[in-house]
Structure formats: C-alpha cells, structure tokens
Amino acid sequence: MIQLYGVTKAYQKDSSALNDITLKIDKGEFVYITGPSGAGKSTLMRLLYGAERPSRGQILVDGQNITRLPSSRLPFLRRRMGIVFQDFKLLVRRSVFENVAFPLEVQGRQRFEISKKVYQILKLVGLEHKLQRLPLELSGGEQQRVAIARALVVDPSVLLADEPTGNLDPEVTLEIMELFKVANARGSTVLLATHSREMMHHFPRRTIALEAGRLVGDITP
Amino acid sequence: MIQLYGVTKAYQKDSSALNDITLKIDKGEFVYITGPSGAGKSTLMRLLYGAERPSRGQILVDGQNITRLPSSRLPFLRRRMGIVFQDFKLLVRRSVFENVAFPLEVQGRQRFEISKKVYQILKLVGLEHKLQRLPLELSGGEQQRVAIARALVVDPSVLLADEPTGNLDPEVTLEIMELFKVANARGSTVLLATHSREMMHHFPRRTIALEAGRLVGDITP
Amino acid sequence: MLERPVYLLRRALRNMLQSPFLCAASVATVAVALTLIGFFAIIVVNIQLMTRDWSREVQVIAYLDVVPAESSLKGLIEEIAGHDHVQGVTYVSRQEAYERFAERLSQDADLLAGLEADFLPASLEISLREEFRTAEGVSTLVAALKQKKALSDLRYGQEWLERFEAFVRLLKVAGAVLGGFLLFAALFIVANTIKLTLYARRDELEIMALVGATPLFIKLPFLLEGALQGAVGGILALGGTFFLFHLFLQEGMSAVLLATGTSHIAFLPGFYQLAIVAGGALLGFAGSLVSLRKFVRL
C-alpha cells in the first residue's frame, strides 16, 4: 500500500514539481500516472523509491514512512521494488545478462537460481539471444526491454515503470503490457507513468492525472 | 537528396543490422522510417550522419558519397544536418541555452544572432523559462525537446529525428510535428524514425518500413 | 556479503577487465609513484650504509708519554677493552705513529725529511661500539678513561665528531623532508587518480544504489580492486626500481664510486621490497576507500 499525504517537492525555490499531493494506492492495484511533459510523474516515482525526499508531506509504503527512513535502510526499500527508469540507467560496462542479474546478486541469491531467472525473463522480453551484449550495442528499444527485465526479475512487490514503452513498437508494447499484467496478477502493485493514450485505451485501469505538479484527476474505469 | 545503394551494415560478423538497402529520398521529402524494435532505424540514421560506415554499399547525400568522405570532412556534412538522437545526447555540463547554441557556435555565427535564434526555437518547444537549467534538471520530455530544438536551430537541409516524441505527451507531440512540417515546408528533407501509428495516421507521409534490417515496405499515401 | 570472497573477487576482476583504461591508469600511477619512492629509498639506504662506514672513524686516542712495559701495556689494554662502550683497542708505537703522520701529510711528507722518527708519542687507539659512536658516548668513555693515571693525554676528535653528527643530522632532516613530501605526493596523487577513475564510473555507483545495493556491497569490490591494482603497481615499481638501479647506479657508477671511497651501491633490502608491494596495496585500498566516500553516499 502506498499513501501520500500533502506531498510537495520543490527542486528550486520558486517552483514546485509536485504540489500538495494526497493519494492512496492499494496493495495489488494497477495505476496509470499520466499528464503532460514536466507534470511531475517522474518526480513522484523518485520520491517513492527514495532518490529524492519531499519538501513537505509524508509518504508511506507498506505502512513504512519513507520520508523518515534513514538512508542506510533505503537499499532494503528498493529491493522490494522493481523500477524501470525513464532513462533506463543500465550499467554500460556490464552485459545484458549481468545487468538483469545484478538486483538478484544484490539480494544474495544463488548463482544457478540467478541464471535461470535471468534467462527466463530475458526470453519474455525477447532478448534471449543478446545475453552477452553491452547496453550500448543494443537498439533503444532493446535497452528499454533490458531495463524492464531488470525491474521484473526480482518479483517486486511494487513495480514503478516510468514511460516504459516510449521506445517500443506497438507489438512489443502489447507483450510488455502482458508482462506487467502478469506481475500485477501475482500481487505486484504497479504504477505506470505513461503518455500513451493507446495503452490506457487498450488496458483501462485507474488513472491518476497530474498537471504542473497538481493532482487534476483520479478516475477508475 | 539521399541515395542508398545496396547498403549493408553488420556490427558483428554473424548478423547484420541493415541488409542490402537501396533507397532514394528526394530533396524536400518528408519520410517516416518505421519498423519494430531492433529493425535498423537508428542504424540507418547513424550511417547517414557518418557515425558508422556501411559494411557494404554506397550512400550519397546531395550527390556526395559519404562512404568515401575523409573524416576531416564529416563535421561539415553534419553541419548541414539537424539530428535528434534517440538518447538525446545533450551536453550534461551545459545549460539548455548553451546546448542549443552549440551548433551555431560551431558554425561561427555572431553572438547576438545566436541568442536570438536560440531563444526563438526554445520558445517554440515551450522551454523559454528553463534556459539556464542543466539537462539533468529537466524532465525526460523536456530533455527531448531540447534535443529537438538543437536539431532545428541550424535550419538544417536534412533533419534526422530518431524517435523524437517517445517521451512526449500527445499535445506536445502535435506541436513538435508542426515544427517538423514547418521545417519541411522551408525546404528541409525530413527523416523521422518512429513507432507511433498515431503520428503516421494524423500526418500521413511516405513511410519506409524496415524489419530485421531489410526494407519491407515503401508506401507513399 | 563477507561470506562470499570468491564472488567479490570475481566482481573486482570483472570490473578491471571491463574498464582496462581506468585500471591501467591506476596501476601505472601507483607504479610510477612507488618507483620514485623506491629510488629515493635506495639513496637513503646507501647514505645510511656510508655514514655507518664513516662512523668507524670515531675513536679515542690515548697518548702514552712513557711507553709502559709490555706486560703492563697488555693489562692496560685489557682493562680498557673491558669498558662496555669499547669495541677494540689498538697499540700504535712511536715508529708507526711517525709513518702514519708522514702518510697523512702525503705530498708534503718530504718536508719532514730531517726530523727524527721518535718525535711523536706512542698511543692507544680505542674504537667504540656502534651505538656509542656519538659525542655523548665519547664523553662518557673519556670521563671513565681519565681516571686512570697512565691515560692523562686523551684526544678524541671532538670537533670532527660534531661536524660529522651535524652532517648526519642534515642528511636526516633533508631526507625526512624530501621523503615525507615524496610519500605525501605519492599518496595524494594515487588517491586523486583513483578518485578520478571512480568519478568516471559514478553513474555505475549510483545505479547500483538505485537497484538496492547496500553501500558495503557496492564498495567492497572497488576496495578489492584498488588493493589489487595497488599491489600490481607495487610489483611493477619494484621491477622498475631494480631496472633503474641496474641501469644507472650499479653498473655505470662503480668507477666513480671507487674514487669516493664507497665500494658499491646496495639494492633495497628485502624488507623494503616487501614494503613497496604492501604499500602499493595499502595505497590502492586507502585511495579507493577515501574516494568512495565521496561517490557512494553514506
């Protein structure tokens, strides 16, 4: 469960990227976050995984107040999450396989378990033939799929996906959406920031709309 | 005018990203390049601006064979082009203003002329209030618009835009498409790699379809 | 994670393989810095050996106005040799004294041609143990010897000894300042280089933290990598020092050295060799530790 109470985030003094957001997302929900460019979608995500702290307000994830979390606890918060970053954030010196394996290594999983899971998930995103490639030897869409695989491989309890299909063609987008739905069905709470009306149209779900940092809509179809 | 004759590009021995492409794009045309993720769209662009050399085949831009171009001539080829990179490629230590001004500085334009043009184009993409920001202090869509502004500011004779609206909301996408159309109307040849069926539907133009490196379609509506 | 040193080592090695340029930059910097220090150490070690040679000349001379009978002379020598500051006692007869004096005047010796050989007195030359070859040690010994009647006329090159000690002090101060600064410079430059290599990889460090790695998990392979690079740098430095030593000091200078009275220049003793390699590892480790603090928050 994710709760926000009066959350404001101002990167600079004069303007705030998020403004007094109060919001509740239940465990296992599938939620779109939408809004024009610069509305604050990524900022909301960054607050949830603790890369930024809110200027004001409180954020609770599974009942834990993460605005008060000491930074030594942050890694453990993040291990319960799967995050697809808008700019991918792949380790450029590591292969596709190593990138996807990394969150599992962090958690101290066994080697054979890691290999199996990584291979499976890479197969699902259609990259099983590019295990040993470096990220910069991939196309934009392939990089994005590596990022998605890395987020999904940990069976996250919360999945944060920031514009995860911006570089993908409609067919692959459909496949990826299927993966998100499967993860959601298995119990992951999914937050998906997107501009794609097509996507929201094909898979209608609760949609939270931001505009210039303010909550301007919260519609459950 | 852009001509490709039997162009093949293989990054690795066993597989080729582009395979025997022969293609002609007239001066002043507006062309979509489409195809699934990993089809070779970005590779085609990279060949056109000389970041990669084809493994086989010849490429002519305005009658000049760029596969034979000595690398000392490459900068001058690129100055006639405006390029929106799929991963933006902004100078992270320079402000938005400086990023957009850079191609003009390279060409030795006067300072007052640079200031004027940069401000105008940033206004067109809706970033006139973020001149002094660094790229990493922008949202994904804002960064993409800076990349677009940098490509348009030089009044390019060829505009290469690789997935230029993947991070933009539908409204801004429309505005950006208007800018591309204006550039096209002023004489720029426009090559636009995209997955967006919506875009191709709203602005129908000649569409070149790639699949696994092969030319599989070339439709003029 | 500490239970899995093999995993850590594998990650450290992979890191190095995946950025050979950064790895080479660190290793080379450590190697060059430590070669410099090794070279300096060779010089210091050899000056120490030289001054130890020179300090053999620290002695007390007791002039015997009346040459005693052979038996009592023997007793006297044994008595003196019993003092715990004394290393050895040599008897110099009048004839020997004259010969030495003539030798000492070298070219001018013929000026003494008309003189009798016995105008110089016989003497006992008393050498000191190494640890007492100081102005203070000599004073103590002299005070003890003065109590014997036969040894009233004592000479002990006070002036020479003071000069010598001043010279050694000078060398020590200069060596300590230069050496200290060299060490500081090496430390600073290696830390700076490592910081730059980590700066070039700060995105990597940030991403690791973003996908749930603890600071320790991020840092350990880099620390290991730093230590490994440092150790390799240290080994190269040892090789480099030996090469330079062989090329310039040992061979080329032996002719020059004969003229100055030193027989040969020694290479670094084993302990120093070990210290260079261990120092390299420590330098790499510490450099990484300090720099990581900057790039991995917490």
Added chain:
Amino acid sequence: MLERPVYLLRRALRNMLQSPFLCAASVATVAVALTLIGFFAIIVVNIQLMTRDWSREVQVIAYLDVVPAESSLKGLIEEIAGHDHVQGVTYVSRQEAYERFAERLSQDADLLAGLEADFLPASLEISLREEFRTAEGVSTLVAALKQKKALSDLRYGQEWLERFEAFVRLLKVAGAVLGGFLLFAALFIVANTIKLTLYARRDELEIMALVGATPLFIKLPFLLEGALQGAVGGILALGGTFFLFHLFLQEGMSAVLLATGTSHIAFLPGFYQLAIVAGGALLGFAGSLVSLRKFVRL
C-alpha cells in the same frame, strides 16, 4: 576559429567552472608534482653552490726554495697573474707557512713545539678562474708555469682534485637520474590525470563532434584549459616550494648548516621560478594535447 581567442578563453573558463572537481584534480596534480620538482631543484641548486664554494680550494702552489728579492717577486707575481687561467696569486712567507701548518695539525700542533719556524719554504698560491678549476685546467697551467726557472717545485693537489671531480660527477649522475626520473614521473602522472579528466568527459567530446564541431574547435578550449590549469598548478607549486623551503630548510637547518661549513640555503633563482610556472603551463598543454588525440578521433 583562431580569430576568436576571447570566445575560446570564455569557453575554457566555462569548462573549468562547470566541472570544478576535474579542474581541481588537474591543478592539484600539477601543483604536487611541480612542488616535488621544485624541492629537488632547491637541493640541486644548493649542491651546485656548495661545490662552487669548494672548488675555490683548487689551486697551484709554487714553492720558492730561494726567496727572491721583493722587486723580482712582484714581477714574478704579475707575470703569473697575466696567464689567462689565473685568477689571483698570493705570496705565503716562511713564517705564515709555519703558522698554517701548525693550524692544520690542529689538536696535534703542540707536537711541533720544539721545531724552528723556518723549516717550511715560502710559496706562491695561485688560484684559478672558475672555468679552469678542473684537473685539465690545472695541468695546462702547471705546464706553463714549469717553463719558468723560479717555479720548479709545483704542487697542485692532483689527488684531491680527482676525488673532488669524482664526487661532483657522482652527484651529477645521481642528480640527473633522480631528476630525470622525477621529471618523467611528473610528466607521466600529469598526462595521466588529464587523460582521466578527459575520459570522464569523453561523451561531451563525442557529442560535440556529432553536431558538427571540427576536431580543432573541440580541442582548442581543452588545450587552453590544460595550459591554464597547468599554470595555476605551477604557481601553487612555487608557493608550496617556498612554504616548504621556509618551514624546513631555511630556518630549522641554519644551526646545522653552520657546522658543515655552508652559510645558508638559497631559494630557487628567478629563472627557475619562471621555469616552474611555464613548465606547469606546458605540462598542462602537452598533457591535454596527447590525451585529446585519444578521445577526439582525427
């Protein structure tokens, strides 16, 4: 682009401001490396001064078996002084010779108590111009002097001179090897550091090329930046050297130095100071030039 130095300078300065960490890393490395070299140069310069002091003792002594009349003595002295190797001629009478000899024996001087003052001959001490204070210069002068009948008995400390020359040669070789390696190390480390700072910005260099910048346009501001950083590093090194000099050498060691016969330790002469700053600029420039070749193709 060369017509617009102001634009280039502005870009170089902006570059530095925009990556203060990288800038500081280069400047600090240059500063530390050059401080080390400056310190070493102080030592070399002072050893040179010292050996010049010592070389004053190079002289030829002509013993006069028969003391000539005052007028002919004056003529003789003037004649000798006319030789182009000669700096000055001093007459030493028998009495003076005896006093000196006694002094030279120092503590043992009382051993000469019973002897006459005139057992030593009078002499002319002929000092040489600086450039001829070598074994060769002395030989030439001696050959010339030998042709005069009055000057048959010449002494010229050949042995001492050879030792002295060997010692100077030793210092020169050791200094050249250490100094050469120091310079190499400084060069290598500075170039390496600059390469790392450029490596951290290689994306920037690549992007500039992709939007149509010529290699020269990309490189010039970085070269300027390198030279500026190097010059600033050089100035800091000068300050650092002076600080260390003041702290350790000038003050603390004057007492020690008195005992060894040197009056004071000099700071670097102006030319060297200039060389350090200019060297810093050159180092920064060359380091950037070499490294840019790696990251800006063509």
